[in-house]
Amino acid sequence: MKSLKALQHALSDSQYQLDVLEHSEGQKAFFDALKEIGLYPLQPAAFEIFQVNVGKMCNQTCKHCHVDAGPDRKEIMSRDTMSECLGILRDHPEFETVDLTGGAPEMNPNFRWFVEEIKKLDRKIIVRCNLTIIVANKKYHDLPDFFKSNQVEVVSSLPFYSKSRTDRQRGDGVFEDSIQALQMLNAVGYGTENSGLLLNLVYNPSGAFLPADQSQLEQDFKSALFKDFGVMFNHLFTITNMPISRYLEFLLVSGNYEHYMQKLISAFNPAAAKNVMCRNTLSIGWDGFIYDCDFNQMLDLKVESPVVHIRNFNKEALIHRNIVIGQHCFGCTAGSGSSCGGATV
Amino acid sequence: MSQHYYFNEDLAKFGNIGDFQKPLADKFFSWYGEVFKDGALSAKEKSLIALAVAHAVQCPYCIDAYSADAFEKGFDEAQMMEAVHVAAAIRGGASLVHGVQMMNKVNEISM
Ligand code: SF4
Ligand code: SF4
Numbered sequence: 220m221k222s223l224k225a226l227q228h229a230l231s232d233s234q235y236q237l238d239v240l241e242h243s244e245g246q247k248a249f250f251d252a253l254k255e256i257g258l259y260p261l262q263p264a265a266f267e268i269f270q271v272n273v274g275k276m277c278n279q280t281c282k283h284c285h286v287d288a289g290p291d292r293k294e295i296m297s298r299d300t301m302s303e304c305l306g307i308l309r310d311h312p313e314f315e316t317v318d319l320t321g322g323a324p325e326m327n328p329n330f331r332w333f334v335e336e337i338k339k340l341d342r343k344i345i346v347r348c349n350l351t352i353i354v355a356n357k358k359y360h361d362l363p364d365f366f367k368s369n370q371v372e373v374v375s376s377l378p379f380y381s382k383s384r385t386d387r388q389r390g391d392g393v394f395e396d397s398i399q400a401l402q403m404l405n406a407v408g409y410g411t412e413n414s415g416l417l418l419n420l421v422y423n424p425s426g427a428f429l430p431a432d433q434s435q436l437e438q439d440f441k442s443a444l445f446k447d448f449g450v451m452f453n454h455l456f457t458i459t460n461m462p463i464s465r466y467l468e469f470l471l472v473s474g475n476y477e478h479y480m481q482k483l484i485s486a487f488n489p490a491a492a493k494n495v496m497c498r499n500t501l502s503i504g505w506d507g508f509i510y511d512c513d514f515n516q517m518l519d520l521k522v523e524s525p526v527v528h529i530r531n532f533n534k535e536a537l538i539h540r541n542i543v544i545g546q547h548c549f550g551c552t553a554g555s556g557s558s559c560g561g562a563t564v
Numbered sequence: 565m566s567q568h569y570y571f572n573e574d575l576a577k578f579g580n581i582g583d584f585q586k587p588l589a590d591k592f593f594s595w596y597g598e599v600f601k602d603g604a605l606s607a608k609e610k611s612l613i614a615l616a617v618a619h620a621v622q623c624p625y626c627i628d629a630y631s632a633d634a635f636e637k638g639f640d641e642a643q644m645m646e647a648v649h650v651a652a653a654i655r656g657g658a659s660l661v662h663g664v665q666m667m668n669k670v671n672e673i674s675m
Contacts, residue, residue, distance in 0.1 A: 379638075379640070381640050383640070383641070384640060424636065426635070428632060428635065428636040429636065430636075431608070431636055431637040431638050432607070432608075432637075435606065435607075435608055435637075435638070436638050439638050
């Protein structure tokens with residue numbers, strides 16, 4: 220499977236995606252939903268998480284990917300841009316957590332150097348590892364050890380504990396490779412009791428529906444993965460699929476778009492709206508531009524601030540900005556809420 | 565009069581039954597909501613029971629609603645189809661067990 224960009228698909232254009240999202244007739248507007256609960260304009264509450272998207276290159280091409288990542292994507296963060304990120308982190312200890320994402324972040328040739336430099340700054344590091352990268356090539360087989368020596372928290376997508384549902388969403392063979400990678404992570408201590416090495420899984424629905432209750436699914440995943448494969452992990456985060464990029468394409472082609480949006484809108488939860496992740500996170504793109512979140516990044520909606528690039532980073536200007544919102548934001552506020560760390564309420 | 569029975573969009577209008585008899589509808593919906601909460605059985609288990617019953621009573625609205633709900637709650641296709649087989653087996657068995665009544669009757673009227 221190719222990325223939308225490689226296929227020169229209309230939806231690879233972020234403006235086209237916004238046109239689809241913002242001009243759907245009869246839909247309640249997200250800003251109206253925020254106004255009704257006194258949360259408009261939406262503003263940051265604090266800076267805690269510095270999320271860096273180190274590139275769109277990936278060994279997989281999952282059907283729901285909001286990054287439109289894949290082996291054909293060449294955009295990756297340079298070492299210079301990483302150095303600029305490190306400078307910001309050095310000056311701003313309030314960013315307690317650095318969340319590294321991609322694509323497959325490990326495919327960036329400067330990834331390991333970047334992790335080690337962040338570690339020197341004594342921050343909590345999260346790597347969003349797609350699991351299969353660990354077994355994709357010999358040069359990645361030692362990733363579990365590398366993660367361990369840097370005390371990295373590993374967060375990995377696994378759509379389901381059965382092969383058919385996982386492979387349909389992420390590609391043939393992904394389930395078996397993911398299980399093998401999980402076993403390799405367990406072998407060095409990840410996900411096991413008292414090791415202090417956190418391995419969290421991410422579940423996102425394999426279709427046009429919302430995630431089920433996080434704690435119930437966590438129990439199901441834990442017992443099924445342990446029984447069938449001896450695999451252990453710490454927590455399961457449920458994430459709602461955002462109606463952008465390849466998932467938006469699926470919704471449109473399958474005729475589920477209107478229904479899904481309506482589902483998100485009617486499940487709007489004020490408590491989830493208060494806890495959206497853009498209120499404590501900044502998201503940095505591979506080229507150093509600053510966004511409210513990874514989703515706005517993929518829609519090319521830069522922060523509404525005089526500062527839009529890390530080279531002129533200014534915390535004061537950024538903390539007082541209004542967060543750029545749109546219809547896709549209903550994805551973060553439906554039901555129990557959705558963020559990079561799972562349900563928010 | 566409509567020319568067909570059963571329309572997809574009617575499922576979403578289910579709540580409107582209160583337009584004609586609100587107190588009874590309110591009672592039904594609050595009871596229904598209570599039935600499907602976590603209790604001695606989990607909401608997830610109840611979803612699969614509902615899916616099976618939907619097939620037994622052959623309600624297309626319930627089949628749509630609980631196919632989506634059970635899948636969403638984390639059942640996979642094989643589990644859902646097994647639930648349908650359970651419903652079918654009970655339906656089949658329920659017909660067949662009446663065969664005993666038929667046999668009884670035949671025996672009763674036979675010389
Ligand atoms: S969802 Fe993750 S693993 Fe899948 S293509 Fe996108 S970035 Fe790669
Ligand atoms: S999509 Fe981004 S900007 Fe919108 S609510 Fe979610 S995190 Fe915030």
